[in-house]
Amino acid sequence: MTVRVLVVEDEALAAEAHAEYTRRVPGFEVAGVARSAGEAVRQLNGDPGIDLILLDLHLPDGHGLGLLQRLRAAGHLCDVIAVTSARDSEVVRRAVAQGVVLYLLKPFSFATFRTKLEQYAAYRARLGEGSTEVVQDDVDQLMGTLRSRGSSADLPKGMSAESLRQVTEALRTASGSLSATQVAETIGASRVTARRYLEHLARDGLVDRAQRYGGTGRPEVEYTWRR
Incomplete structure (x- = not known):
């Protein structure tokens, strides 16, 4: 049924x-x-x-x-x-x-x-x-x-529940948006790793993505927890 x-x-x-x-x-x-x-x-x-x-x-x-x-x-x-x-x-x-x-x-x-x-x-x-x-x-x-x-096996391959929790907490407690570089510095991981978790949260509709302009070089993507 x-x-x-x-x-x-x-x-x-x-x-x-x-x-x-x-x-x-x-x-x-x-x-x-x-x-x-x-x-x-x-x-x-x-x-x-x-x-x-x-x-x-x-x-x-x-x-x-x-x-x-x-x-x-x-x-x-x-x-x-x-x-x-x-x-x-x-x-x-x-x-x-x-x-x-x-x-x-x-x-x-x-x-x-x-x-x-x-x-x-x-x-x-x-x-x-x-x-x-x-x-x-x-x-x-x-x-x-x-x-x-459930277990961390429920997450995409190579991702851990603890790292996802750390990235989530960094965004939830931030006063504004964070880039992958800033999140990486907060949790002590590489920028590539942080970005993977951030994109996972964005795909689940829990995080907003936007381009951050300013300074030199390519614009960064910034992430904001949906409150």
């Missing part, structure tokens, strides 16, 4: 990327894209057949967990995967307490995204197997399908 997905993401490029990623995973289809909490509520009220929400936690009209609380109170029981850059442990704890089945941290590759959706699909398939009654081993196996972890 096809899983119908609502993408809730306020950033246009990220929303498009997440929707396109979803379409590329067999067994999933995009039921809609919402750019705010209010729009998400309207779409869910108008389409009771949505199975899964990919939920950004930073929305222009409220926190994603506030939206989730409203949905649960209104009787919407669709599953939720948090797709967010929020790394605060208290936010993670609250997300789990409110029934978020998986937590996907930005930035991520398509391979990581696909792995999460495949984990969720395996969970749904196992949930629908057999009788309505379960024993302890059934429950353990069911929950285990949601707890398997």
